[in-house]
Amino acid sequence: MTSEIILQAIVTGLMMGLIYALIAAGLSLIFGLMDIVNFAHGEHLMLSMFSSFWLWSLFGIDPIFSIPITILLMALCGIVTHYFLIRYILKAKMLIQICATFGLSIFIRSIAQLLWTPDFRNVDKPLLEGRLEVASVFIGQPQLIASIVCLAAFIGLYLFVTRTETGLALQATAQDRHAAEILGIPSNKMFAIGWAIGLGCVGVAGGMMSNYFFIFTDVGINFALFAFVAVALGGFGSIIGCLYAGIIIGLVESLGGLLIDPSFKLLYVFAIYLLVVIYRPQGLFGRY
Amino acid sequence: MNKLDIAKSEPLWNTNKNIIYIISFVLMFLIALPLFGLNSFYLHLFIMIFMHAVMAQSWNVIAGFSGQISLGHGAFFGIGAYSSSFFFVQYGISPWVSIFIGMFFSAIVAVLIGIPMLRLSGHYFAIATLLIGISFQVVFQRWELVGAASGLWVPLTQGDSWSSLQFHSSKAPYYYIFLFFLVISFFAVWLLNRSKIGFRLRAVRDDAQAASSLSISVSNYKIIAFVISAMIMAPMGSLFGQYILIIDPDRMFNIEISIIVLLITVLGGIGNIWGPLIGAAILIPISEYSRIYLGGTGGAVDLIFYGLILMIICIFRPEGLISFVPKDILERKKQR
Numbered sequence: 001m002t003s004e005i006i007l008q009a010i011v012t013g014l015m016m017g018l019i020y021a022l023i024a025a026g027l028s029l030i031f032g033l034m035d036i037v038n039f040a041h042g043e044h045l046m047l048s049m050f051s052s053f054w055l056w057s058l059f060g061i062d063p064i065f066s067i068p069i070t071i072l073l074m075a076l077c078g079i080v081t082h083y084f085l086i087r088y089i090l091k092a093k094m095l096i097q098i099c100a101t102f103g104l105s106i107f108i109r110s111i112a113q114l115l116w117t118p119d120f121r122n123v124d125k126p127l128l129e130g131r132l133e134v135a136s137v138f139i140g141q142p143q144l145i146a147s148i149v150c151l152a153a154f155i156g157l158y159l160f161v162t163r164t165e166t167g168l169a170l171q172a173t174a175q176d177r178h179a180a181e182i183l184g185i186p187s188n189k190m191f192a193i194g195w196a197i198g199l200g201c202v203g204v205a206g207g208m209m210s211n212y213f214f215i216f217t218d219v220g221i222n223f224a225l226f227a228f229v230a231v232a233l234g235g236f237g238s239i240i241g242c243l244y245a246g247i248i249i250g251l252v253e254s255l256g257g258l259l260i261d262p263s264f265k266l267l268y269v270f271a272i273y274l275l276v277v278i279y280r281p282q283g284l285f286g287r288y
Numbered sequence: 289m290n291k292l293d294i295a296k297s298e299p300l301w302n303t304n305k306n307i308i309y310i311i312s313f314v315l316m317f318l319i320a321l322p323l324f325g326l327n328s329f330y331l332h333l334f335i336m337i338f339m340h341a342v343m344a345q346s347w348n349v350i351a352g353f354s355g356q357i358s359l360g361h362g363a364f365f366g367i368g369a370y371s372s373s374f375f376f377v378q379y380g381i382s383p384w385v386s387i388f389i390g391m392f393f394s395a396i397v398a399v400l401i402g403i404p405m406l407r408l409s410g411h412y413f414a415i416a417t418l419l420i421g422i423s424f425q426v427v428f429q430r431w432e433l434v435g436a437a438s439g440l441w442v443p444l445t446q447g448d449s450w451s452s453l454q455f456h457s458s459k460a461p462y463y464y465i466f467l468f469f470l471v472i473s474f475f476a477v478w479l480l481n482r483s484k485i486g487f488r489l490r491a492v493r494d495d496a497q498a499a500s501s502l503s504i505s506v507s508n509y510k511i512i513a514f515v516i517s518a519m520i521m522a523p524m525g526s527l528f529g530q531y532i533l534i535i536d537p538d539r540m541f542n543i544e545i546s547i548i549v550l551l552i553t554v555l556g557g558i559g560n561i562w563g564p565l566i567g568a569a570i571l572i573p574i575s576e577y578s579r580i581y582l583g584g585t586g587g588a589v590d591l592i593f594y595g596l597i598l599m600i601i602c603i604f605r606p607e608g609l610i611s612f613v614p615k616d617i618l619e620r621k622k623q624r
Contacts, residue, residue: 096606099598103602
């Protein structure tokens with residue numbers, strides 16, 4: 001076990017962590033806004049990867065250029081989800097909300113399986129290929145670009161939520177729906193915007209990952225699990241917490257896999273989750 | 289209506305005479321059913337309905353009565369299946385005994401899982417249980433002692449054998465065994481529901497703070513609910529293992545088990561003792577028939593229905609199908 005290998009694991013974990021952070025940020029935004037955990041988040045990620053794949057396979061658009069289309073499609077998907085499902089369960093019990101989004105996840109995944117079969121696919125010869133060697137650490141180019149784009153999107157999201165008028169309106173709705181409505185902020189519209197942005201984040205992550213990751217119908221499950229953990233770690237509703245939590249999870253995953261046993265990756269992440277949540281139930285940066 | 293009014297309007301012993309007639313009629317019908325010479329597909333259908341009704345009832349205890357949403361309940365199913373088959377395969381202990389070993393192990397696991405999760409509630413609990421369900425599958429896929437990914441194979445006996453719980457010539461004995469467990473577990477949950485523990489569980493569910501101010505130990509009762517629920521789930525795992533005679537991690541710890549118990553309960557009516565039975569009686573035939581007629585097309589057609597039904601129920605009937613049944617059949621009239 002040389003220091004190069006450990007350094008390699010840290011770099012890999014960091015790059016993965018930035019992607020987890022962006023996926024989790026979408027989840028966290030939706031949760032903070034309306035107290036609903038989107039259990040179909042992994043399936044939405046899968047959809048965005050497939051959209052990027054089909055744009056490449058049918059129209060020959062490279063994943064790196066189809067990102068804006070994927071984002072738009074996913075934002076549309078978010079608005080549709082809000083109008084056809086979430087709108088009706090806003091006031092329901094938590095159990096019903098969980099069941100509804102869980103049902104959505106089963107539905108999307110099995111429809112995808114029916115339409116596209118469970119085969120593994122990948123984008124052949126994308127523009128981003130190859131790897132760099134920096135100080136005896138290998139960095140895959142698509143992974144590097146993906147994590148940089150995800151970080152940029154994350155910063156963009158953070159600036160949007162904290163600096164723009166719409167972002168502040170989102171925050172106001174998250175803090176107190178009724179008070180925000182009195183001030184003339186239509187909460188239903190804000191929810192739709194929240195879903196569009198939340199799934200737009202997933203669109204960025206999925207689109208970038210389709211450059212180097214296998215695309216299949218169950219791909220979302222693991223990412224969604226890590227996103228749930230990241231959101232709980234960072235504190236439900238805290239966007240900046242997702243960044244730290246995502247990086248922690250990425251590092252734990254790759255270092256645990258390297259130092260102990262790669263087949264139990266999920267268990268290390270799970271152990272971190274339990275430890276943090278037991279000793280600090282509101283998460284690292286949680287409001288409550 | 290505030291919570292006090294709801295509590296007042298709820299009769300203490302809400303059992304109606306009608307329902308006893310209905311139950312005894314249905315039960316006699318079910319006992320007589322195999323005598324009419326049903327073919328093995330219909331027997332299988334009924335066995336699956338019974339099994340899933342009990343599994344959903346187990347989930348109902350934890351989610352409906354104590355209000356904790358577990359998304360990894362399949363873990364207890366798998367533990368039941370593995371521990372009973374492991375002792376049967378390795379030491380030749382009769383499945384009748386090892387069912388209880390499975391229940392014992394699930395109860396222990398429930399306590400071990402339950403204690404660290406006491407402080408979690410709501411979404412945190414749901415996500416933690418989701419992770420636990422998947423972790424069990426990961427562990428059992430790599431655990432050499434229990435056959436790792438290839439699983440355990442129950443040694444076959446020559447012909448039918450009651451002592452080793454294997455019947456190769458007919459499914460009727462399995463039918464009666466599952467029916468027996470269905471009756472036992474529904475009776476147990478019915479007793480639980482009207483016992484002190486049941487009332488306290490519901491008190492904890494409705495308002496944990498108020499309950500603890502009445503000197504109900506919230507954490508104890510949460511663990512009790514978890515243990516009871518696990519002990520109802522485990523025998524189903526053991527029996528299912530004996531029914532299909534092969535125990536592998538992909539089947540026994542499948543996330544689909546955790547999904548379907550949730551779906552059945554929500555469809556039938558959560559928090560109601562008859563909900564799981566109604567849900568299972570409607571959903572399992574849909575699933576089996578859609579597998580027959582649409583099975584070759586992609587494998588996941590029944591799951592599409594599951595997801596769709598779950599969303600529709602959540603939007604239009606969050607109380608479940610039981611809410612279509614008139615109240616005066618289920619409950620005794622209020623006495624004024």
